[in-house]
Amino acid sequence: MKDKKVIWERKPLIKNKLLRIGLILLISTYLISVFLTTEIDWQRILEGIPRGKNFIFAFFPPDFITRSDEILAGIFESLWMTIVATIVGIIISIPVSLGAAKNIAPKFVYFFSRGIIALSRSFQEVILAIFFVKLMGFGPFAGMVTLSFSTIGFFAKLLSEDIEEISKSQAEAIKSTGSNWFQWINYGVQPQVMPRFIGLSLYRLDINFRESAVIGIVGGGGIGSTLNTAFDRYEFEIAAAVLIVIISIVMIVEYTSSHLRKLIK
Amino acid sequence: MLKTINLKKVYPNGEEALKGINLEIPNGQVVALIGPSGAGKSTFIRTINRLVEPTSGKVYFANEKNDITSLNKSKLRKIRRQIGMIFQEFALVERLSVMENVLSGRLGYVGFWNSFFRKFPQKDIEEAFRLLQRIGLEHMLDKRADELSGGQRQRVGIARALIQNPMLLLVDEPTASLDPKNSRQIMRLICELCKERNLAAIINIHDVFLAQNFAERIIGLKAGEIIYDGKASGLSEAILTNIYGEEDWSKTVAN
Numbered sequence A: 001m002k003d004k005k006v007i008w009e010r011k012p013l014i015k016n017k018l019l020r021i022g023l024i025l026l027i028s029t030y031l032i033s034v035f036l037t038t039e040i041d042w043q044r045i046l047e048g049i050p051r052g053k054n055f056i057f058a059f060f061p062p063d064f065i066t067r068s069d070e071i072l073a074g075i076f077e078s079l080w081m082t083i084v085a086t087i088v089g090i091i092i093s094i095p096v097s098l099g100a101a102k103n104i105a106p107k108f109v110y111f112f113s114r115g116i117i118a119l120s121r122s123f124q125e126v127i128l129a130i131f132f133v134k135l136m137g138f139g140p141f142a143g144m145v146t147l148s149f150s151t152i153g154f155f156a157k158l159l160s161e162d163i164e165e166i167s168k169s170q171a172e173a174i175k176s177t178g179s180n181w182f183q184w185i186n187y188g189v190q191p192q193v194m195p196r197f198i199g200l201s202l203y204r205l206d207i208n209f210r211e212s213a214v215i216g217i218v219g220g221g222g223i224g225s226t227l228n229t230a231f232d233r234y235e236f237e238i239a240a241a242v243l244i245v246i247i248s249i250v251m252i253v254e255y256t257s258s259h260l261r262k263l264i265k
Numbered sequence B: 001m002l003k004t005i006n007l008k009k010v011y012p013n014g015e016e017a018l019k020g021i022n023l024e025i026p027n028g029q030v031v032a033l034i035g036p037s038g039a040g041k042s043t044f045i046r047t048i049n050r051l052v053e054p055t056s057g058k059v060y061f062a063n064e065k066n067d068i069t070s071l072n073k074s075k076l077r078k079i080r081r082q083i084g085m086i087f088q089e090f091a092l093v094e095r096l097s098v099m100e101n102v103l104s105g106r107l108g109y110v111g112f113w114n115s116f117f118r119k120f121p122q123k124d125i126e127e128a129f130r131l132l133q134r135i136g137l138e139h140m141l142d143k144r145a146d147e148l149s150g151g152q153r154q155r156v157g158i159a160r161a162l163i164q165n166p167m168l169l170l171v172d173e174p175t176a177s178l179d180p181k182n183s184r185q186i187m188r189l190i191c192e193l194c195k196e197r198n199l200a201a202i203i204n205i206h207d208v209f210l211a212q213n214f215a216e217r218i219i220g221l222k223a224g225e226i227i228y229d230g231k232a233s234g235l236s237e238a239i240l241t242n243i244y245g246e247e248d249w250s251k252t253v254a255n
Helices: A017-037 A042-058 A068-099 A107-122 A125-136 A140-164 A168-176 A181-220 A223-232 A236-263 B041-048 B073-081 B098-109 B112-116 B122-134 B150-162 B180-197 B208-214 B237-244 B250-254
Strands: B002-010 B016-025 B030-034 B056-061 B083-086 B168-172 B200-204 B217-222 B225-231
Touching: A042 A236, A068 A107, A068 A140, A068 A181, A068 A223, A068 A236, A107 A140, A125 A140, A125 A181, A140 A181, A168 A181, A168 B083, A168 B098, A181 A223, A181 A236, A181 B098, A181 B112, A223 A236, B002 B041, B016 B041, B016 B225, B030 B041, B030 B180, B030 B208, B041 B056, B041 B168, B041 B200, B073 B083, B073 B098, B083 B150, B098 B122, B098 B150, B122 B150, B150 B180, B168 B180, B180 B200, B180 B208, B217 B237, B225 B237
Parallel strands: B030 B200, B030 B217, B083 B168, B168 B200
Antiparallel strands: B002 B016, B002 B056, B217 B225
16 A cells, blocks of 8 residues: 555646647747837837827816707717617517527528627627718717617627527426417526526616717717717817716616616526 | 327437337326336427427327327427426426416417416416415415425426316426425325326336336336336336346335
């Protein structure tokens, strides 16, 4: 007993020693060369500092009064855009997410729905907004369409993943009673994904408000347009006011949505 | 009442789960299906109401002309209404209330919008209430299913199957996640109810002792084939060894 020593070592993640060392060498060489070739122009940074200072000081004091009408209108436009886009996006997402769940949809529906999701996810909101503004003209309608479209990719993808993870036996039990397809979804599937559904809706509402501020800058209407106009007119005090308004609304929405999501079980 | 002819199931991965099952079950008979894990018990009862599509063979239900395997979707749904199912680990929809779970047994009889708004016919609601009283859970009807204990959940599962007013019960390991006391109570309840309503039942069960105690007829399944079909009292050590493999069965048989 005592003359035999038990040796144990953790097994490495990559078993092949050559491959392991090769990968480590390759990655570290790349990282080192990236750092060595990055040019940092200290001159320009130094020159930028006072300019940045002036820029920031121009924000003070924030002016909420002079253009309060425009700011208010911008907020309401953004909120309208956010809410309508979230609702429209979710309504379209429901059938897409059912179609994109492997355990529910037949193969061709599955690939079609995954295609819609992939299409919606492959474009960033700003790019979509530029496209839809060109298509439908400036204003919140283009923004609303943009947000609805990008909601589908987000919502349907995450909801379909949740649908794929439902308990099979609960759904099977409903099917065995002789229910039709819609009843099966309503009783066997929907209750199982409801917490995720509500959570995702609130989360997307939150994201859509933040995005509505960004797409306004490229012509999608809402508070982003107000901000853009303020910058174009060099009215930095007003831009500051708009920024503060955006930040506070984002914080309120984010806090409420995360709080509500915690409440749902 | 139920007759299967050369029922086969081959899964897409090539696994032969059922190798031609021939079985006939008369009205009101309670049959226990025993056999090791993977013998095809679950597959067998699921091929009867086509939750699993059989590869070949026939399943006659109620009469000699009614072949379930050849029915279209809407006729299949009508047949499923007449076949109640009770599951391993209960398979209640956990976020629905006890009452909703029981009433879901009536889904085959109500339209979509009525079921969507939970507007079931008065007689269904009364029947659900009566069944809940029968299983002693009438005070829990608005509780969510996941608040119930294991034994209570399985009772609700039984009520859901019975409210279908079925002719046949398919029961898949009803006691697999219950303690010995609850297991006995659940088995007794199922058998009592079958007798009261003259219901035939196929009960998949691991526990040989429970099978012998509660079923009049036992079918032993091994690797997709029937290797015993007879009275509970006819189970011998040799037969159990044949079904499950070498083990000391003398104590089990003595009971």
